Amino acid sequence: MRQRTRTKRSLRTKLSSAILIIVLLTIAIISFLSNYFLNRQFTSYIARQQDIKAQVITSSISQQYSMETGQWNMNYIYAIGMNSLYEGYIIRVYDSNHNVLWDALSHDMELCYQIMDDISHRMELEYPQLHGEFQATDYPLSQNGQTIGGVSISQFGPFFMNENDFIFLRSMNTILISVGLISLAVSVIVGHLLAKRISKPILKTVEMTKQIEEGRYEVRLQEDTDTLELDRLMGSINHLAASLQRLEKLRKQLTEDVAHELRTPITVLQSYIEAMAEGLWEVTPERLESCYEEALRIGKLVGDLEKLSKIESESLKLNKSNFSLHHVLDKTVRSMEKELQEKQLEVEITGPRVMLYADEERMKQVAVNLINNAIKYSKDGSRITIQTFEEQVKVGFSVIDKGIGISGEELPFIFERFYRADKSRNRASGGSGIGLTIVKAIVEAHGGVVMVQSEPMEGSIFTVTLPRG
Ligand code: ADP
Numbered sequence: 001m002r003q004r005t006r007t008k009r010s011l012r013t014k015l016s017s018a019i020l021i022i023v024l025l026t027i028a029i030i031s032f033l034s035n036y037f038l039n040r041q042f043t044s045y046i047a048r049q050q051d052i053k054a055q056v057i058t059s060s061i062s063q064q065y066s067m068e069t070g071q072w073n074m075n076y077i078y079a080i081g082m083n084s085l086y087e088g089y090i091i092r093v094y095d096s097n098h099n100v101l102w103d104a105l106s107h108d109m110e111l112c113y114q115i116m117d118d119i120s121h122r123m124e125l126e127y128p129q130l131h132g133e134f135q136a137t138d139y140p141l142s143q144n145g146q147t148i149g150g151v152s153i154s155q156f157g158p159f160f161m162n163e164n165d166f167i168f169l170r171s172m173n174t175i176l177i178s179v180g181l182i183s184l185a186v187s188v189i190v191g192h193l194l195a196k197r198i199s200k201p202i203l204k205t206v207e208m209t210k211q212i213e214e215g216r217y218e219v220r221l222q223e224d225t226d227t228l229e230l231d232r233l234m235g236s237i238n239h240l241a242a243s244l245q246r247l248e249k250l251r252k253q254l255t256e257d258v259a260h261e262l263r264t265p266i267t268v269l270q271s272y273i274e275a276m277a278e279g280l281w282e283v284t285p286e287r288l289e290s291c292y293e294e295a296l297r298i299g300k301l302v303g304d305l306e307k308l309s310k311i312e313s314e315s316l317k318l319n320k321s322n323f324s325l326h327h328v329l330d331k332t333v334r335s336m337e338k339e340l341q342e343k344q345l346e347v348e349i350t351g352p353r354v355m356l357y358a359d360e361e362r363m364k365q366v367a368v369n370l371i372n373n374a375i376k377y378s379k380d381g382s383r384i385t386i387q388t389f390e391e392q393v394k395v396g397f398s399v400i401d402k403g404i405g406i407s408g409e410e411l412p413f414i415f416e417r418f419y420r421a422d423k424s425r426n427r428a429s430g431g432s433g434i435g436l437t438i439v440k441a442i443v444e445a446h447g448g449v450v451m452v453q454s455e456p457m458e459g460s461i462f463t464v465t466l467p468r469g
């Protein structure tokens with residue numbers, strides 16, 4: 001299969017180019033629109049101005065006629081004519097009998113053609129698609145409603161611009177281009193800074209993540225950027241680092257604990273067997289029995305560890321079914337008949353006969369561990385009560401003993417791996433400190449909780465609560 005290789009660009013480059021493209025597009029659209037509308041507005045303004053100019057010329061010339069004398073003020077007509085000529089209007093004035101009073105062309109033909117050439121040339125250059133030409137329009141001259149003559153005004157149509165108009169347009173365009181260039185420069189700088197600001201914490205995060213990757217789990221990111229998503233990302237990474245740190249600590253702790261737990265029985269075994277092998281000690285059944293007990297202890301410890309690791313790694317694979325809790329508890333108690341008799345303990349199972357939807361084998365393990373502890377730590381001849389209960393959404397049972405109890409300082413730790421309250425006492429009782437860890441793992445895998453209440457020398461109550469299946 002052909003694989004497409006994607007070019008990777010840094011976030012900063014991507015952000016900067018995205019901002020730049022947006023700004024360029026905006027500037028292009030604004031320039032195009034403003035240019036288009038400015039031109040359209042300006043040309044229509046110019047055309048309007050030309051009409052007004054023609055009217056002004058007509059009325060100024062009309063005023064140069066005196067009704068009383070029937071004479072024209074030729075000096076003024078000449079002045080108006082020349083003035084108009086310089087502005088691009090070639091006029092011819094005639095009286096009511098069509099006698100020409102003043103004609104720009106005959107006055108100074110050369111100047112007229114030069115001005116006409118100038119205008120045509122300029123307009124052709126700036127507006128080649130206009131195809132304009134000089135057109136003459138006749139306007140009547142009147143005074144008090146009486147026609148006194150006429151004026152023919154020849155101008156470049158449909159519109160034309162004089163030098164000043166072009167200067168105005170050019171300066172407008174220069175302003176537009178300058179605004180565009182300044183916005184472009186500003187956007188490049190702002191885009192660059194913005195991209196840097198956004199990518200900086202990401203780069204920092206990547207750097208920190210690398211440190212975590214290298215095993216420095218204590219590293220934490222400062223979640224104080226002004227971007228919500230970045231803060232969330234950092235939060236998740238911090239959480240991940242904390243979990244890894246916890247796991248790493250647990251792993252180290254576990255190795256230490258296992259080594260520690262194995263050291264004592266192995267040392268005992270080693271020294272006993274060594275002494276017997278070297279003939280320092282006589283091989284007696286009692287000594288062999290001691291060795292056997294130590295070997296058993298190691299076997300139990302390894303077995304417990306195996307169980308625990310299985311539960312922890314397969315916590316999601318529960319083989320759930322419906323079964324009677326009462327039945328499981330009853331069977332467990334009966335399997336411990338020997339130990340109960342040895343300590344002359346009485347066991348009573350009370351409470352409703354509840355049905356559980358859970359992993360029966362695992363729940364049996366919970367019952368075994370809790371009842372076993374109750375037997376181990378009970379005073380001889382006392383009573384153990386196992387009480388089932390059933391609430392709306394919860395079911396469970398409590399194992400109540402009248403034993404030695406657990407002190408308040410030790411209570412928070414008893415569910416931890418290898419934790420044994422009063423170590424010397426427990427070595428004698430054969431405990432490895434894993435039983436309650438297994439109980440907790442199984443109960444939590446079922447979505448339940450295990451709680452303990454205890455009073456030293458009074459007894460303990462271990463309560464397992466499970467959600468109703
Ligand atoms: P162990 O195999 O040592 O009993 P557990 O994990 O079952 O390990 O128990 C941890 C510690 O909690 C025990 O060493 C003991 O000190 C204490 N403990 C547990 N159950 C009881 C109980 N019913 N009465 C008094 N102490 C208890």
